[in-house]
Amino acid sequence: MVTQVKKANKLNSASLIGQMMTASFADIKRQAAEGKKVVWANGLPVYVLARAADMPVLHCEGLVAGLSAKRLEKPFQDAAEAFGLLPDTCSYARSFIGAARITRGDYRLDPSMNQDLLLMPRPSLYVNSAGGCGTGRPWGEAMATLFNVPVYHFEPRFLWHESDLKDSVADFVRQEQEFISLLEKITGKPYDWNRLKELLVEVKRAVILRNEAMKLCQHIPSPASFFDWATNIAAVAHLIGLPGTGDLLQKTKDEVEQRIAEGVGAVANEKYRLYWDGILTWGKIGVLANKFAAMDACVVAGAYTHLVWWPRPDLIDPEKPLESIAYNCCDLVLLHSYEHRIKVLSDFCREYSVDGLVVSETQTCRAFNSHAFMIMDGLARKLGIPAVTIGGDSCDIRFYSDAQVDTRLQALLETIEARRKVRQI
Amino acid sequence: MQRSKISAIMEKFRAVVDKPYEKLKQWKETNKKKIVGCSPMHFPEELIHASGMLPVVLQETDETITTGFSCIYPFFCGITRNLVDIGVKGQLSFLDGLIYADICVQNRTAASILRQNLPAIHVEFAQLPSSVTRKGVMENTVRELDRIKASLEKLAGRKIDDKSLKQSIVVYNKNRSLLRRLHDLRKGNPKLLPYRDMQVIVQSSMLMPKEEHTQLLEKLLAEMEGMKPTSVKGSRLFLSGHLCQIPKADILDLIEGVGGIIVDDDLYTGYRYYAIDAELNGSPIEALAKRHLEKSLPAPTRTGLPIRWEKYIVDRVKASKAQGAVVLLVKFCEPHLFYYPFIKDALAEAGIPHIMVETEHEVVSLEGIRTRLQAFMEMLR
Numbered sequence: 001m002v003t004q005v006k007k008a009n010k011l012n013s014a015s016l017i018g019q020m021m022t023a024s025f026a027d028i029k030r031q032a033a034e035g036k037k038v039v040w041a042n043g044l045p046v047y048v049l050a051r052a053a054d055m056p057v058l059h060c061e062g063l064v065a066g067l068s069a070k071r072l073e074k075p076f077q078d079a080a081e082a083f084g085l086l087p088d089t090c091s092y093a094r095s096f097i098g099a100a101r102i103t104r105g106d107y108r109l110d111p112s113m114n115q116d117l118l119l120m121p122r123p124s125l126y127v128n129s130a131g132g133c134g135t136g137r138p139w140g141e142a143m144a145t146l147f148n149v150p151v152y153h154f155e156p157r158f159l160w161h162e163s164d165l166k167d168s169v170a171d172f173v174r175q176e177q178e179f180i181s182l183l184e185k186i187t188g189k190p191y192d193w194n195r196l197k198e199l200l201v202e203v204k205r206a207v208i209l210r211n212e213a214m215k216l217c218q219h220i221p222s223p224a225s226f227f228d229w230a231t232n233i234a235a236v237a238h239l240i241g242l243p244g245t246g247d248l249l250q251k252t253k254d255e256v257e258q259r260i261a262e263g264v265g266a267v268a269n270e271k272y273r274l275y276w277d278g279i280l281t282w283g284k285i286g287v288l289a290n291k292f293a294a295m296d297a298c299v300v301a302g303a304y305t306h307l308v309w310w311p312r313p314d315l316i317d318p319e320k321p322l323e324s325i326a327y328n329c330c331d332l333v334l335l336h337s338y339e340h341r342i343k344v345l346s347d348f349c350r351e352y353s354v355d356g357l358v359v360s361e362t363q364t365c366r367a368f369n370s371h372a373f374m375i376m377d378g379l380a381r382k383l384g385i386p387a388v389t390i391g392g393d394s395c396d397i398r399f400y401s402d403a404q405v406d407t408r409l410q411a412l413l414e415t416i417e418a419r420r421k422v423r424q425i
Numbered sequence: 426m427q428r429s430k431i432s433a434i435m436e437k438f439r440a441v442v443d444k445p446y447e448k449l450k451q452w453k454e455t456n457k458k459k460i461v462g463c464s465p466m467h468f469p470e471e472l473i474h475a476s477g478m479l480p481v482v483l484q485e486t487d488e489t490i491t492t493g494f495s496c497i498y499p500f501f502c503g504i505t506r507n508l509v510d511i512g513v514k515g516q517l518s519f520l521d522g523l524i525y526a527d528i529c530v531q532n533r534t535a536a537s538i539l540r541q542n543l544p545a546i547h548v549e550f551a552q553l554p555s556s557v558t559r560k561g562v563m564e565n566t567v568r569e570l571d572r573i574k575a576s577l578e579k580l581a582g583r584k585i586d587d588k589s590l591k592q593s594i595v596v597y598n599k600n601r602s603l604l605r606r607l608h609d610l611r612k613g614n615p616k617l618l619p620y621r622d623m624q625v626i627v628q629s630s631m632l633m634p635k636e637e638h639t640q641l642l643e644k645l646l647a648e649m650e651g652m653k654p655t656s657v658k659g660s661r662l663f664l665s666g667h668l669c670q671i672p673k674a675d676i677l678d679l680i681e682g683v684g685g686i687i688v689d690d691d692l693y694t695g696y697r698y699y700a701i702d703a704e705l706n707g708s709p710i711e712a713l714a715k716r717h718l719e720k721s722l723p724a725p726t727r728t729g730l731p732i733r734w735e736k737y738i739v740d741r742v743k744a745s746k747a748q749g750a751v752v753l754l755v756k757f758c759e760p761h762l763f764y765y766p767f768i769k770d771a772l773a774e775a776g777i778p779h780i781m782v783e784t785e786h787e788v789v790s791l792e793g794i795r796t797r798l799q800a801f802m803e804m805l806r
Contacts, residue, residue: 084766086783088500088757134530137555138725138763145733145767153556153728158533160550171565178560338541361498366759369498370534374541377495 006268006296008289011224013252014231021066021234024242025120028056032121037186040123042096042139043130044329045309046154048203048241049176050127052196053183058120061394062238064095067117068282068395069231075118077396079107091364091395093139100146123147125186127179129154131308132334133367150186152179156330162340165331172326193321199241200318200325207236207310209249213256217300218352221265223256226276226299227289228266229306236309267298272413273353275345276302277375278360278368281392281400291405295413300352304368307333307344338371342378349383355416357387358409363399386419388412427648434645435622441629445484446511449632450519452479459581461522464536465504465669465693466726467553468526469713471703472574474635475593476581478521482631483508485670488516490786496538502757503786504670505531512539522547522580524573527555528669528726529760547580549573557718558729566714574710590709597703600635603642604699610646612688612745616655620664620687621677627694628671657686660805663747664690665738665768666761668697668724672753673788680751683798689745691738692753697722725760734764735771742777748805750779751798778804 032038041047042060050057067073073095080098081087083106087094101107103120126143128151130136137153144151154175157168180191210232217224232252239245259265276299280288292299310316315327333341348354357379359372376387388408393399441448453460459478463470473480485504493510501509511517517539523546525536533550540548551573554562574585604627611617626645630638662685671694680687690696703709703716721727723734742750750772754761765781772779780801782794 084769086762086765089759089762093763132530134528134533134555134726135759135763137728138760141725141728141733142763142767151728153559155554155556155559157552158527158550160552171561174561175559338537363500366498366501366534366757367530369500370530371537372498373496374538 006294008225008227008293009264009266009268010289011228011232011252011255011266013248013255014228016248016251017231017234017239018066020239020242020244020248021062024239025058025063028058029121031056037124038121039125039127040120040143041127041129042092043128043133043136044154044332045237045240046129046176046179046325046329047127048199048325049179049196050125050183051241052192052199053180053187053189054192054195055125055183055187057238058123059238060096060099061092062234063099063120064092064395065282066234068095068397069285071283071397072114072117073283073395075102075109075113082107087396087398088364090135090139091393093135093142094364095395097139097142097146100143104146123149125149125182126151127154128152129329130367131156131329131332132158133365135367150182152182154179154329156332156335159330159336159340162337168330168335169323169326172330173322176322176325196321197318200316200321202241202246203310204313204316204318205246206240206249207313207316209246209253210236211313213249213253214301214306216253216256216260219260220273220353221263221267221270222273222298222300222352223259223264223266225266225289225292226302226305227280227285227292229302230280230285230304233305233309240310265298267293267296269296270298271296272298272355272416274299274356274358274412275349275352275354276304276358276360277345277372278302279304279362279365279394280360281362281397282395283397284392284400287402288405291409295409297409297413299358300354301348303333303345306348334367334370338374338378341371341375342382345375345379346382349379349385354385356412357385358412359387359389361389361391363391363393364396365394384419386412386415427652430648431645434641434648435625437641438625438629441633442484442625444486445481445632446486446516446519449481452633453519459521460519461524461577461580462517462520463523464525464528464532466526466528466724467717467721468524468551469570469703469716471590471593471597471709471713472570472585473522473524473577474596475585475590476577477583478577478581479634484628484632485786486511496542497534500757501531501534502669502755503784504755505535507786509535509538513542518543518545520546522549522577524549524551526551526553531757531759532669547576549576553717555726556728562718563711563714566717567710570710570713587709591705594703594705594709594712596635596639598705600630600639600642601699601702603639603646604630606646607642607649608689608696608699610649614652614654615661615686615688616657617649617652620681621674624671624674624677624694627698631694631698659684659686660749660802661686661688661745661747663688663738663742663745663750664692664695664753665750666753667692667694667755667784668726668758668761669693670755672784675788675791676753676782676784676794679791679795679798683795684802685751685798687751688747689741691722691741697724725764733767735767738768739771739775739777742772743775748778749801750777751801752779752781754781754783756783756785
């Protein structure tokens with residue numbers, strides 16, 4: 001076990017995210033109590049379409065990631081396993097199906113637990129937009145069956161050929177139009193296109209602010225780390241388009257700029273700069289942030305934080321809302337070929353002065369692990385950057401081992417060190 | 426006499442499925458024809474057949490996974506790991522083409538890894554919509570099948586016209602109808618054929634020229650249809666699950682060995698493969714699209730189907746007068762994992778006892794499975 005003497009210097013603004021998430025879930029419950037129809041959604045934030053229809057949206061991964069980070073996910077997983085879901089099932093989905101069982105009253109919570117935190121308002125519609133992951137399909141079907149509500153599945157195309165993007169976007173726009181018709185049917189009101197355009201203005205502002213702040217981490221030492229940006233995902237996922245999100249990201253950017261001006265880093269004595277490929281074990285986010293800091297390693301960027309949520313802000317045009325959303329759901333790194341992923345990753349490594357790659361072996365997520373070894377090999381061949389895998393899972397800490405992470409991380413840093421010495425010779 | 430004729434035909438089927446890729450390599454050398462592998466479940470083989478090339482459905486082999494682990498994690502399902510492994514070892518290099526259809530993220534991953542590692546093979550990815558009720562889905566499916574058709578034409582060096590595609594549909598419908606006849610015959614007289622032999626027949630249909638398979642099937646049926654039903658002791662079972670890959674013969678033998686009589690199934694290497702024909706009127710591409718969208722059996726890889734899988738299973742169990750169901754779940758098969766709780770509840774609600782057996786590429790602890798199956802059979806008596 002590594003003795004941790006140094007801790008991660010977390011962004012202060014990151015703590016505001018937790019407060020906003022808690023307030024948002026309370027607000028969804030309030031709106032549901034007032035009679036509004038609630039949407040449950042997984043995956044990419046195409047659900048802003050429902051927000052424009054004045055429907056409160058509960059983002060499944062947002063909720064369970066937040067609860068997992070606080071180590072409160074276990075009742076959900078117990079409820080799912082009592083239902084018959086095996087632990088090999090995606091732990092995001094598994095946890096949320098557990099939440100659904102609790103909401104339905106099929107699984108009784110221990111009275112000592114915080115019922116208010118764990119009980120969700122029932123949905124009137126389920127939206128699956130799992131992007132590069134086929135898991136969303138049976139997940140969405142399961143939810144719709146449990147609540148006997150309609151489900152809409154968004155299906156962006158896998159970009160087998162890079163030229164497939166145009167077709168995928170056109171098809172996705174058709175799906176959005178069909179989905180809007182469904183929203184009109186459920187709400188009984190004509191769709192509010194003006195509200196959607198207003199939302200897209202806010203989305204663009206938020207996403208650009210976040211991207212600019214993340215880009216500032218090209219600075220050495222990096223003013224923030226991947227773990228800050230992981231906490232911050234909620235701002236462009238569950239919280240996107242909600243009041244206060246843009247202002248929060250402005251505060252974050254200001255804080256990052258201030259750190260640069262003052263020469264403050266996310267890691268006190270930054271010696272190694274790393275890139276994180278894959279999802280992280282939410283229940284260990286604090287442990288991991290401190291562990292890397294203790295070893296003078298700063299994870300400066302990552303695929304889950306930097307490449308998944310609104311990857312094409314340049315193509316957000318509020319006057320063309322459907323195309324804007326479509327590009328941001330279809331031009332996704334997980335949908336691209338291996339060659340494309342290597343190219344994007346290589347660019348990141350150069351721009352962020354990356355010394356090593358950490359691949360998160362997310363045990364129940366096959367989408368993010370699809371090309372892990374080839375990426376490690378490809379990057380080593382192209383840029384000579386060493387890589388290591390570390391075990392874990394998004395929401396199931398049973399797959400995480402502290403000792404294994406310590407050993408592998410030490411090995412990676414020693415490899416980086418050895419390479420530096422060779423270069424000096 | 427009949428039995429010896431049946432054994433001789435069965436030997437021919439077995440010869441095809443034993444070390445299938447080596448046999449296909451030999452077939453290619455002898456016949457000087459191109460071979461195109463396609464991923465299991467949803468791709469219409471007729472399209473490849475109409476191009477004059479031999480379509481084969483990719484099969485899992487028993488090979489221990491070694492080199493493949495340099496490309497894929499151990500928590501991907503058995504057939505995905507196995508195909509990646511034998512692919513990177515060069516055992517699929519005899520193929521001229523490889524077509525994967527989008528059924529799940531693991532399948533998609535295998536396609537991508539094999540494309541990267543087998544540059545000499547033409548690897549295609551067919552994005553047949555999984556959401557079967559979405560607006561415009563028929564047009565999308567036809568467009569995608571047309572795109573794959575053009576790609577196959579390039580590989581085959583010849584056009585696929587409507588006439589040849591229709592003829593291929595006729596060939597495949599004939600084979601499917603014979604398999605259904607055999608299925609029904611066996612349902613009424615399970616002693617005719619051990620279930621593992623039925624699997625061999627279906628698997629060989631996926632690996633050999635359909636016309637030859639059909640000829641053998643006709644001979645087999647001619648022998649079997651004359652045989653009198655034999656009474657059997659045991660419990661009638663419905664076998665469900667196992668998408669994409671054939672169950673290990675050891676497990677099928679165990680089920681039958683402890684007194685189970687498998688009378689019906691919905692396995693991919695079973696009824697699912699031959700249940701439904703494509704129509705012969707109108708455009709053949711549209712007929713294949715229609716088969717994909719409107720006529721296939723409930724599957725956890727699809728959405729918007731008129732009946733959920735668990736309800737379908739309950740109906741089939743009742744129709745087959747099975748006393749119980751055995752659910753074979755491939756470890757790490759995520760679509761099936763999501764449906765299992767619903768299947769479990771639906772069977773329980775219908776008063777149908779069931780047992781779930783999780784299977785893995787590397788067979789582990791057959792004894793453990795035997796004990797559980799024995800207990801299950803005692804429960805049914």
